[in-house]
Amino acid sequence: MHLSSFSEDQDITWIEVEAPEQASESVGFAAFGLSAALLRGVAEAGFVEPTPIQAQAIPALLEGRDLMGQALTGSGKTAAFALPAMHRIAELPGLQLLILVPTRELAAQVSSEVFKLGQHAGIRTAAFTGGQSYSRQEKILRQGINVLVATPGRLIDLMENGHFDQVNPAIIVVDEADEMLDMGFLEDVKVIFEKFPGPRQTMLFSATLPKQVLSLAQKITSNPVELTSSFADSTNNDIEQSFFVIDEHERVNAAIRLIDSDNVSKAIIFCRTKEETDALNILLGARGYNVNCLHGDMEQAQRSRVMAAFRRSEIDILVATDVAARGLDVEDVSHVFNFHLPFDSRGYVHRIGRTGRAGKAGKAITLVTPRELRQLEAIKRMVGAELQLGKIPSREEVNAQRLQKIYADLFASDLDGKLYQQVLESAKGQDQDHLVLFTKLLSKFLQQGRDEGPENIGLRGERLESALNPQSARKTAGQGQRRAPRSRMRRRRERDAAKPERQEMGQAKKTPPYAFDENRKRLLRRFIEKLYAVILSDFG
CATH class of the missing domain: 3.40.50.300 (P-loop containing nucleotide triphosphate hydrolases)
Known part of the structure; x- marks a missing residue:
């Protein structure tokens, strides 16, 4: 771990998270001092050792520090913020943890993981997104929850209807902040933070840290710990x-x-x-x-x-x-x-x-x-x-791989005695060797593959080398023997002689088997529209 100080608009403590193979040996989640109920949820979720971001984030968050973390989905960041947050709000009534996410699918995933980790601690969790019933979400709010995972749009809709007038979460998490930026949700996030003035603990997580995300973090956090990991790691x-x-x-x-x-x-x-x-x-x-x-x-x-x-x-x-x-x-x-x-x-x-x-x-x-x-x-x-x-690989190379797999499966399979006798009966009187028949059978099977492409696909040889090293290719071409200058009349004769050949090539040129140009897109849309019309006329 490397610590350094950074100061621009506010003080930020930077913590560079090391790669897993370089991280110091962990003594498990129990060392963090989490409640027994949360540790039970951790064990049932199958977590044994903390990931690097969990090992660095959980102690700082348990102390109540704000945090700005750079982490990819799958790095363990949900548990990194959810476990200390649920530990801190365990004795507080009402909605105390708000998690903002950019998409419906992510809301469902985060809500599910938070529920699994906190189910034995009596933490009530819900996910609010667009496309769901307002009345059902309003009923859930009346029944009472402790953790809400929400997309910004649906949360603002409910806020405008007065459903959060008496709510002031102790902890707010902004997850996938760079995706919020790409989807145009950063302004909505700012509106939400204006609604909940605090005091609160704030966490922001993002896979990348563009300027707009850094600016948002500086506005909504106070003296945060920042966890960063290099893209290479x-x-x-x-x-x-x-x-x-x-x-x-x-x-x-x-x-x-x-x-x-x-x-x-x-x-x-x-x-x-x-x-x-x-x-x-x-x-x-x-x-x-x-x-x-x-x-x-x-x-x-x-x-x-x-x-x-x-x-x-x-x-x-x-x-x-x-x-x-x-x-x-x-x-x-x-x-x-x-x-x-x-x-x-x-x-x-x-x-x-x-x-x-x-x-x-x-x-x-x-x-x-x-x-x-x-x-x-x-x-x-x-x-x-x-x-x-x-x-x-070429088609021949792929077929060779498939053949090896077929042989491996055959050697590992049990023999069906009844079928074997049927094969022997069918082969009686045939003048072909059984191995020849087996080869023909394999040939038919391999020809039924889903690969309809040519034998070789992709650039090879000089074309590939030229594409990868265009400057070297141009230099090599320039070292060749220079052609003698041609007269204007000679250039005209060569151009006229090449016209029929170019016209023939143009006529013979075929449309690529797969090209998503605007014309094909339009035809595809029309086909789908006609198909729907036929279905509706038949069943409507």
Whole structure:
């Protein structure tokens, strides 16, 4: 741990959180002096040793200090603020802990974890978000709660109706503050803090610390302890990061090839737009994958069903936009795919934080075109991450992997004696060797794969080297033999001779099999609208 002082508008104590492998040995949660009821909840939740942020945050928060913490989802920050907060409000009546979060899904997750940790301490918890019944939320307030997890919009609606006139929480937490900024909620957060003037203990957590978040923290906190961890520590410990250079039209085939070859058990594929999310979900489903999608245009009930199915592993692949997937905490996500690059480094950090959680290994795979390499380099510099260049395997290599897996499964399986006798009877009188028949059977099976891409996908050889090192490629090209200057008449003759060839190439050029241009988006919308019209006419 490193301590230093910093002073601008106020005094802040900075605490740099060390990576887990460098942290000092912990003696467990009991050493914090938490109540027996909370420790029981901790044990039932399966927590044994505090994470680095928990080890640093809990003692300071138990002392009543304000806190500004830089931490990713999955680092244990919910328990880091919830345990000391519930310990401090255990004897206080009414609503004493308010937790502000940016999304409905995150509200449900945080509320669930707080309930599990505090259930034996008699802590009553609720989550208020948009899309839920006002009357039900008003009834819960009348019955009385101690902890409220809420999105800013719904909380302000209830405040304007006078439901919080007699409330002044002892502790307020702002979670995922940078996401609040991206979603335009910072002004709402300021309004909420004006409603509850204090005195109070304030905590703010954010994966990144842009200027607007730092400014908010300085306004709502008083002499806070700040916990920071470097991006390199956050992104490299348990996540293997790689990138693959492809042409634009190869994105779908590249993703499918990597899913089939990389032992993907549960994955999230991040897209930039809702239209792209819908289209990729439909295409992967048509190829036979167990997939569903999540984006902002879906009704809350539908989003909740999709997330519940994904958590129960009823869905293997979730295609999602950044907004819809913010703050998601799902166990055992083996892979995160960046189908397109995120818009900035903060988006990258949030995306890949969905895997490699709780000490488990995970993989983050990013697909980029040569034009996007500069943007990827900027993200790598900002995040401080090491991304390894990967090569997409050929179809033959993937089939070889599948064949090895088939053999491994066969050797580990029990023999069905009845079926074996049927096979022997069917093979009588055949003039082909059983091994030949078995090979033909395997060939048919491998041909039925979901991979419809070409043998090789992605840039290779000189094209890849040129894309990765454009300056070197230009320099090498400049060292070649200079052509003799051509006369104006000669250049005109060459140009006229090339016209038929260019016209023929233009006619033969095919539309890429997968390109989300505006025309395709429009056609997709029309198709969906017509489909809905047919359904309504048949069943309405």
